[in-house]
Amino acid sequence: MQEEDRLILESFKDELTYGRGLSPLTVKAYLTQMTDFAAAGGSFVKGFDISQMREYLMKRASTGMSPGSIARMVSCFHTFSRWLVETGRSEIDHSELLKAPRVPRRLPGFLGVSEVKSVLNAYDTSTTKGLRNRAVVELLYGAGLRAAEAASLLLKNTSIASGTVRVMGKGRRERIVPVPGGTVEYLGKWIQKRNEYISGDDPGTLFISVRGRKLDPRDIRRIVSAGVDGAARAAGATPHTFRHSFATHLLNGGADIRTVQELLGHAGIGTTQIYTHLTTEKLKGVYMKTHPRGKK
Template structure:
């Protein structure tokens, strides 16, 4: 890319100094950068992360519920902090997620996440009363959590779990998608669960499942 830029600059100088009638290198383009593969967690790593908030107080229950919900649904941090109790159906195991462009989607919630949310809601309501609120997840003082608060919660958990500091809230989203695809989920279903407008965005995860595909091929193909 640097060499292409240097050639274009030299061609521009030739044209500006009237040594040539135009810049012959103007149409040159550098090599396209490959998309960076997302960082995701192995099963033992995600298990350690979800077990990191120890104790049974309000903060531990809240942090467990947040981490479980992020991994269970693959929702974005902004979607999580905007979540309200009215959008969570614990009996049905589903949440209504309001995504980008205010588009709504249904996201299934697994049993561990449902139980974690139930436990947190009991502690939260005991501390702050049962009422209609702007956000499901609150600080210990009762204010709605912001994106930065979720990042702090995750940072505490990764330190306890001994995970890489590369781990971010979006890592749980990447892990959600990768684990589904590696288990054989249809990519279009994963696209819907993630709330991706384009399948191209979801396809980056197919690179991460190549080892799993190779294993299937080696086991099933007669000429592998």
């Protein structure tokens, strides 16, 4: 990569990290693509135009890359090209005519209430590690947190007294989420045991490893995987599955979609509306089984 291109990419990284407050994983995804683009012969200074971008995307598509991955690449080019214009590095947004392939929107998977309970009961809470792990999954389901949000949640932002957590979400959007009594119970038990894992400086996060370090999203995924079995394993349950289950169960219970949007920390209602499809399918199933005109 040319030095001028490298400096531009460093500035773009700063914009994504500090200007837009994107998560480290999102920033890494943007930089990985743009670095790969440069390695394939692309330049951010000379000849950065739609023909270069299309050539790069066609090469990636020819390797069998999915439409979803190509669509994310197109989105990355849009963000980068607009940033070049905003910062005076380009007079034209060369990505303007670049179109992403249509990607079928898949409905998120979720677990039934009994399946969630089965996973929660899988952890041996007589041990400190088992207690921590159950508290993690309790929070994923009880508050609908993303894995990264649960990993970075600060101890000082966890209020057992009020039953709330203050969460820093995507785009550095902060929200306060109520936590149900059962979840509060396990959070409180974990906090009482938490100091057993502190061996040096306290990282300040609610959840820590046995060596006292901050957990990362991969640790959260491993914790979930350790408790998943039976139907939940067959459903491919992940940390996000519990977030989906949180939203779906709220809507099934009569919560309005705006409330669910706020609890999930979605910037727009459109992202939340996908969960209404899940509840609609459930209602349709009940109708077909019970209504005289629904029976064959």
